Amino acid sequence: DTEVTQTPKHLVMGMTNKKSLKCEQHMGHRAMYWYKQKAKKPPELMFVYSYEKLSINESVPSRFSPECPNSSLLNLHLHALQPEDSALYLCASSSGTVNYGYTFGSGTRLTVV
Amino acid sequence: GNSVTQMEGPVTLSEEAFLTINCTYTATGYPSLFWYVQYPGEGLQLLLKATKADDKGSNKGFEATYRKETTSFHLEKGSVQVSDSAVYFCALATSYDKVIFGPGTSLSVIP
Numbered sequence: 001d002t003e004v005t006q007t008p009k010h011l012v013m014g015m016t017n018k019k020s021l022k023c024e025q026h027m028g029h030r031a032m033y034w035y036k037q038k039a040k041k042p043p044e045l046m047f048v049y050s051y052e053k054l055s056i057n058e059s060v061p062s063r064f065s066p067e068c069p070n071s072s073l074l075n076l077h078l079h080a081l082q083p084e085d086s087a088l089y090l091c092a093s094s095s096g097t098v099n100y101g102y103t104f105g106s107g108t109r110l111t112v113v
Numbered sequence: 114g115n116s117v118t119q120m121e122g123p124v125t126l127s128e129e130a131f132l133t134i135n136c137t138y139t140a141t142g143y144p145s146l147f148w149y150v151q152y153p154g155e156g157l158q159l160l161l162k163a164t165k166a167d168d169k170g171s172n173k174g175f176e177a178t179y180r181k182e183t184t185s186f187h188l189e190k191g192s193v194q195v196s197d198s199a200v201y202f203c204a205l206a207t208s209y210d211k212v213i214f215g216p217g218t219s220l221s222v223i224p
Contacts, residue, residue: 004156031210042202042214043157056210090156099145099164099206104156 003027006091006105014113015081021108023074023091032074033102034066035090043090049074081112115140117215119203125221126193134188134218136177136203144205146170146179146186147212151200160188160201193222 004025013019023032031050035043048056049068057066063085065077074091088109092102119136126132138144145164149157161170166181175190186203203215 006156033210040217040219042217045211048210050210092157097206097210101147101159101162102149102157102212104149104158106156 004091004093004103004105006108008108009106010109012111012113013078013081015083018077018079020078021076021089021110023076023105024072025093025103026072027093027095027103028071029093029095029103030071031094032068033092033094034074034076035092037088037090037107078110083112086111115144115205115207115213117203117205117213119215119218121216121218123219123221125223128195128222128224129192132188132190132193132197132220134201134203134220136186136188136215138184138186138203138205140184140205140207142207144207146177147204147206148175148177148186148188149202149204149214151202151217153199157202193220195222195224198222
């Protein structure tokens with residue numbers, strides 16, 4: 001299995017809703033990442049988990065809450081989002097240092113209404 | 114600081130044309146360099162990489178050579194196909210867990 005699987009593929013949520021994005025990999029990768037990508041822009045790093053511990057938080061607002069229940073799973077909990085949070089949310093994993101490159105999932109297209 | 118600059122396009126080519134997408138970088142230390150590709154409606158895929166000066170990365174007919182003297186990592190392909198239409202991101206990695214992406218270059222290949 002050489003994939004990163006993200007669910008759901010599409011999500012529409014209201015500003016008062018609570019929802020979660022899920023990411024799963026079974027490649028034994030030790031690091032997992034959340035990125036946010038707006039249309040026609042490069043991905044922006046949000047969070048990094050290394051060996052299931054949060055190692056980097058790029059000053060992301062607290063309405064985004066990451067969780068890494070085990071080495072294969074990564075969640076992103078969403079609460080009280082704003083319309084400007086609408087974007088493609090990408091999960092990635094890597095086997096060692098970033099010098100090896102990332103394996104990305106296909107993303108969750110989030111729309112906040 | 115560390116940064117990546119690339120031609121933003123859009124680039125439009127006819128099928129079988131030669132492709133060059135320029136990428137230059139600024140970095141301290143000795144970064145690893147990457148090209149990622151994003152097809153419409155999908156996530157990014159690692160296309161090729163180079164981890165030290167003069168390394169050449171190659172995959173699917175694409176090539177890029179790590180040039181330390183010119184701080185460049187230009188992407189080339191000898192004959193593009195319609196299926197190569199996508200957005201291409203140049204990227205670098207210097208620290209343990211951070212990758213810096215360029216702005217992306219949109220490529221359209223017409224039959």
